Amino acid sequence: MKTVLITGAAQGIGRATAERFLASGHALVATDMSAKLLEELKSVAPDRVATLAQDIKADPAPDAAVDLALKTFGRLDVLVNNAGVGEPRPIHESDDSDIDRFLDINVRAQIRFCRAALAAMTSGAAIVNIASIFGFRGSAGAGVYAVSKAAMIGLTRQLAADHGPAGIRVNAVAPGLIRTPLTADRIDNDAAFRRQMVDTTPFPRIGTPQDIAAAVCFLASEDAGFISGHTLVVDGGWLVANGRRDASGAP
């Protein structure tokens, strides 16, 4: 049984990932801003879930989460750095509070959670960061969100280089469009968003939180025992198809 720490575990991708680790018999430290939703998650396996309502950008948050893992389960084997925010504006329309919001939550807090987790981890442990396809390419309007997700890919490479010698692997998953509370409204009601994200994904469906949970659990497992510094794209082919589903305009 491993001990897994997941941020943003109350809903969406974090929740599906938490449920998949629990189904495999692992113990979980689940953190999120929503205490109510965390209680729902705890009811799935009360003996194997410890919860912590916290804002990941608060300075004490990473140490508090890691301490809870050590006090409750005696070890920390996996960190899934998942909590994050979206809905960016183009950089020329972003004010300082937009910039701070993305950098504080999507970058600074992620780095600080990795640092705290690594201090408690030993050989065989693994970190999985949640990046995004927008971390790989320029995309009109993706703003500081895209910058923050490119930073997660860089963080993953850097930590893999620094901590590989200690037997600790660090990888990332870059989701494409996944239906979660973060995206559901735009998927259902924003025609321009659907054209950009849904109509241009070759595989003919929208991604699910379970698609990402499967990739995270694989990267955290011994099946990925020689994979480190990698960002696994899980997007139904959106990134490689370069925004096209049909053959019009093909060379």
Ligand SMILES: NC(=O)c1ccc[n+]([C@@H]2O[C@H](COP(=O)([O-])OP(=O)(O)OC[C@H]3O[C@@H](n4cnc5c(N)ncnc54)[C@H](O)[C@@H]3O)[C@@H](O)[C@H]2O)c1
């Ligand atoms: N849904 C997608 O299409 C998609 C695509 C690419 C990347 N991602 C990334 O996946 C991750 C999860 O996204 P999701 O779609 O499940 O989002 P979501 O909004 O459905 O869930 C995010 C969870 O994180 C929590 N959270 C947010 N800010 C927090 C904070 N400051 N402190 C503590 N908890 C906080 C929220 O309460 C929520 O439970 C994010 O990093 C997001 O950028 C999502």
